Amino acid sequence: MRWAVGALLGISLNVAAAEPPLRFVVADSWAMPMVQLDRGRPTQGILHDMMLSLATRVGVPAEFHVLPRARVQNAMERGEVDVRCYAAQSWLPNQSGDYIWSIPLWSQRDLLISREAQPPHVDPASLPRQSVGTVLGYTYPTLQPLFDADHLQRDDARNQEQVLEKLLAGRYRYAVSNHWTLDWFNQRLLPGQQLHAVTVLQEQHVGCYVRNDPQVPVQRILRTMLRMKMSGEIDEIIRLYTGSAEDNP
Template sequence: MRRVLAILLLWTTHSLAEQPVLRFSIAESWSMPLMRTEQDQPVEGILFELMHAIARETNTRPQYHLMARLRLQQAMRDGEIDVRCYVSTHWLTEPSGNYRWSIPLIEQRDLLIGRSGEYGTASADQLPAQAIGTVLGYTYPTLEALFAQGRLLREDSRNQSLVLHKLQAGRYQYAVSNQLSLQWFNRSLPPEQHLHVLAVLEEQALGCMVRDAPELPTQAVLEAIARIKQSGEMQRIIEHYGDIRQQAAPPSVAERPAHITPGQKSH
């Protein structure tokens, strides 16, 4: 019996070694439900399950590279990562070069939010001068003029979860958050303490970028991503962490005031 187990272990180890590696980037600014890491390795979250599914579908071994969000574009340029997910073309400051885009996978809303009882504001430019919760390294085009004028001050945190905790604790009255993170945060609070949506800053579809190189199964990865979306697996992953359709819908883009323009990018 021991010999059989030893043979199985050797066979499994050899099989893993034979699998080609697919290097995924992980942004330090991600928090649940996107991803949770332990000792610089992902352990759960929507994007962790997506990456695991891509590796499974392409018979590759996932390798995760945790880095600051501002390092991601340089890492792509240097060919240090093979797949970057949860990204939009609008977030890149230069052409994607030797990377190919997948189909859109996740619909994201970026929101202006406030604590329970804060309902008097319809847009960021109606706020009185104060600090507003933001994520370190993210850019917010809708708010840039207000930052430049000193009407709003950035109160940066290293990830979205910390922004929401500080808002709940009263460090500031308002913050910017994506809808997935807000939904996850509110799950742990009684309804009367929920953080609330005041305005939609931007809605956009996010996908993955795959390095186009001879040594990589680039087309196979793109086809795998398409299957994950079209089979419904992507939606099931999202719903596993809480179906955003169960949350009260924030104001739609069509309903928001005319002076609100698309906002947050570079996640």
């Protein structure tokens, strides 16, 4: 699949070289299998491959802008980038600007995880007062009331992989991770070292949104996303990195 995406890109770039690139924003807090960042540039991962294929099928070059998560929405509003993927409207309740959302493309599951095997379900509200590993700038609606009450405290790291590394090192007993990153992280560990999901905190559908600008081929982008989802291409990209297809949103 990755070879096919690269070959398709090579063919189309000659045709589309004169057209403006499609500018994607990439949060520097993403980790594999979503995106691999090498020297500040995305090189592989589920979202990298999907966005690269999207631009190729639209017929324009892809351009990636890696930014801190706190600057992502501002870059969209200022017209510095055109497309943001792996987002939900509930994450942006005060979104300003003119955007058009895609259909749901993925399912996002936030998990409370631990180094130790636990009973099938752990209620965060029943935990004693302690720090929980989180990603800087991420919101966790299920845990926010406990953070507000100072029952639990955030221990922020720059990206999701760093959160898991700190949990593995014993910096705290619990952390939050999405299911993709947890599975990817566990692949490199022996069975006795692997981290365990102890409860599902939240599950929601996520997609992409496009800046509604006459210079951006908005409808062509949205139609292409729909075809990629309906044809199974997006699920095939997920399977390439995780070994299993995504549950359909």
